[in-house]
Amino acid sequence: MYTYNEIMNQAEKLEKTKEIVQAQTFNDAEVDITLFTGCGTSFYLAIAAARYYQSATGEIAVAVPASELFLHKDTHILANKKYNLIGISRSGTTSEIIMALEHLKGDTNIQSMAVTCNGNTPMANAADEVIALDHISEKSVVMTQSFSNMLYALQLYAAKKSNRSDLMNQLEEIPALVKVALENGEPLKQVTEDKNKTRFIFLGSGAYNGLAKEATLKLKEMTQTECESYSNLEFRHGPISIVDNETVIILFTQKETQNFDQALIKDIQKLGGFVVVIGVASEQLEADVIIKLSDNLDDLNRLVEVVPYFQLLAYQRAIFKGFDPDKPRNLTQVVNLS
The missing domain is CATH 3.40.50.10490 (Glucose-6-phosphate isomerase like protein; domain 1)
Incomplete structure (x- = not known):
């Protein structure tokens, strides 16, 4: 493919x-x-x-x-x-x-x-x-x-x-770190191959908000899955109302957001949501799945290291649901206004 x-x-x-x-x-x-x-x-x-x-x-x-x-x-x-x-x-x-x-x-x-x-x-x-x-x-x-x-x-x-x-x-370390990330997508199958998980929400703040939006688009393009994206703490202001036991939250954590992220994770879990954390997670951080990244880069410099995880998530979900990722519905490679 x-x-x-x-x-x-x-x-x-x-x-x-x-x-x-x-x-x-x-x-x-x-x-x-x-x-x-x-x-x-x-x-x-x-x-x-x-x-x-x-x-x-x-x-x-x-x-x-x-x-x-x-x-x-x-x-x-x-x-x-x-x-x-x-x-x-x-x-x-x-x-x-x-x-x-x-x-x-x-x-x-x-x-x-x-x-x-x-x-x-x-x-x-x-x-x-x-x-x-x-x-x-x-x-x-x-x-x-x-x-x-x-x-x-x-x-x-x-x-x-x-x-x-x-x-x-x-x-300069990014290519090597991306190579490692591409070999570490197995934990994502806990949600991508679960038929009871139907709603996906990506949370990212700062520069990671752009990644959260792109992660949402990848999942929509490949699988037509219902999904949304928000800035981490903005999720509390209304959108958290849709969380239930069919909801998966993928949260991109950063060193400067971790203290707030833990409380948010607990709130989501109380409502039945399943939380996947990707980032430099402290030993104290708790979630349903934690994909812990190495601590040798600043969060802003590791943006590209995070990208393979949400791309693999979308791909895995597409295969599980029987979609062909090479032929997304209603899309072409180049969009031209007529």
Whole structure:
């Protein structure tokens, strides 16, 4: 299966991505705001990348769906601010990305960069700079290794822009850690192969909120499962009302959220929910399943290490339910507006 193979060979692809980005030089012109944009998976990637970039560089970074930039330009672009617009698209042919770049073309306060897995495309040609990951050539409809590699590329880009060797040193460990993660998906079968689990909810805060949204999309695309995503503590404010004994909560924990996560886990379990925790869990943290990650990276630098787990979860669930992950319902590899 294309989808399975593209999930499982991510580690070697990440090594190549690292080489490509580390060898590049980038525009060092000062801007006021770095604006990350994309559609679907690429927008969720933009959310995580923007929050990482702001933390790494100390500069303002935001994420906006590509369509918003031509539908509601004035609510996102200020004439008296300078922008670096970073457009993200696996194919480089996504309609809304190209429309956004064309709509903003000629604005002297905007410079642009394309991040794509196809460097010979209209999107790449329309941007001032390009990170082209041409070694990523997915045959599957759903984005898997393209997501992890473009996110990794943008983290490496942020580390280079900030001139922070501490970040770069940690990011260099990611391919090896992803290889380990890809071999550690067995515990997920406790929920992916349980017919009594029908509702899945992903919780992640900060940059991990982008991962939670992407995890939800992967499960929807591959299995049409009812699923949602929230920021960890926001889940308490209404959505927790749907928890029952058919509900699985996948919680991405971080060092700075753990003290709050434990209380949230207990509240969910009292209502019958089954909780899977993924992250650097302390010995005191209790849940139904804990996938404990190593403690040698900061949480922000390990974003890509987490990705294989929710991709494997979606794949395992699809196989269990008899779906073909290579042929998701109602979807095509590239979305073009008619």
